[in-house]
Amino acid sequence: MKNAVREHREDANLSQGELAEAVGVTRQTINAIERERYDPSLELAFKLAAHFECRVEDLFDPELDADSTA
Amino acid sequence: MTQVQQTSTPRLSKQRRYRYLMYAFLLGGVAVGLGLRSLDYHVLSEAVYWVGIVGALVVWKGTSVTLFDERDKAIDRRASQLTMTVTAVLLIVGASVVRLGTQLGMVDAPPMVHGALYGYVSVAVIFGLSYLWVRYRP
Numbered sequence: 001m002k003n004a005v006r007e008h009r010e011d012a013n014l015s016q017g018e019l020a021e022a023v024g025v026t027r028q029t030i031n032a033i034e035r036e037r038y039d040p041s042l043e044l045a046f047k048l049a050a051h052f053e054c055r056v057e058d059l060f061d062p063e064l065d066a067d068s069t070a
Numbered sequence: 071m072t073q074v075q076q077t078s079t080p081r082l083s084k085q086r087r088y089r090y091l092m093y094a095f096l097l098g099g100v101a102v103g104l105g106l107r108s109l110d111y112h113v114l115s116e117a118v119y120w121v122g123i124v125g126a127l128v129v130w131k132g133t134s135v136t137l138f139d140e141r142d143k144a145i146d147r148r149a150s151q152l153t154m155t156v157t158a159v160l161l162i163v164g165a166s167v168v169r170l171g172t173q174l175g176m177v178d179a180p181p182m183v184h185g186a187l188y189g190y191v192s193v194a195v196i197f198g199l200s201y202l203w204v205r206y207r208p
Contacts (some may be wrong), residue, residue, distance in 0.1 A: 025139040026085065038141050 002061040006034040008052045023047040088133050095125035154197055161190040 009019050009030075016034070020027045023044060032038035040048070049056045099122010106115035130137060165187055171177025 020136075024136060025141070026136055029139050029141040032141060038144070041140050044140060 001036060001039045002063055003033060003036065004059055004061075005030070005048060008048075008054070008059065009034075012052065019048075019051070022051055085135050085137065088129055088135050089137050092126045092129040092137065095122050095129060098122055099125065154193075157190055157193055161187065161194060164190070 016030045017027045020030045045056050103115045103119035168179045
């Protein structure tokens with residue numbers, strides 16, 4: 001899933017390890033999310049959004065097509 | 071930026087250190103246990119084996135550091151599904167080949183093969199019970 005986690009993290013001047021510690025996962029998981037190789041759980045997505053004080057939709061783009069959202 | 075790297079490095083190495091320590095206990099206990107068993111130190115071998123198992127559990131559960139998270143669990147789930155698929159294929163095909171081959175006198179499967187097939191049956195039964203428990207637990 002496309003996401004803006006890296007952009008938000010770099011804007012906050014955080015390392016992957018620091019962000020991982022803040023939301024309670026390993027650094028490898030943050031790395032996998034940023035590389036779009038792992039889609040986080042809802043719980044983790046909300047934790048990330050809360051950490052960056054934004055909406056989940058600002059962080060993650062499910063790339064739904066028009067038919068599936070109708 | 072430099073400050074960020076300085077604060078993150080010790081935590082990362084701590085996480086890795088704990089994981090490596092856990093694996094060292096587990097693999098070291100098994101390896102040293104096997105070595106001692108080959109030297110006929112059977113009781114000592116079992117003791118070292120259990121020190122490895124318990125040591126790994128203590129490191130895993132005793133630390134506040136996040137060693138395994140939701141992604142690790144997702145990987146576990148996928149690996150388990152793949153394992154069950156491979157096991158099912160081996161059991162379905164293997165059991166049929168052994169049954170038919172034995173009846174037709176084409177195959178005389180050694181006891182080890184029968185033992186392995188019963189082992190696969192046991193895994194399938196345990197999977198079924200686990201599935202029911204997870205599916206219907208309150």
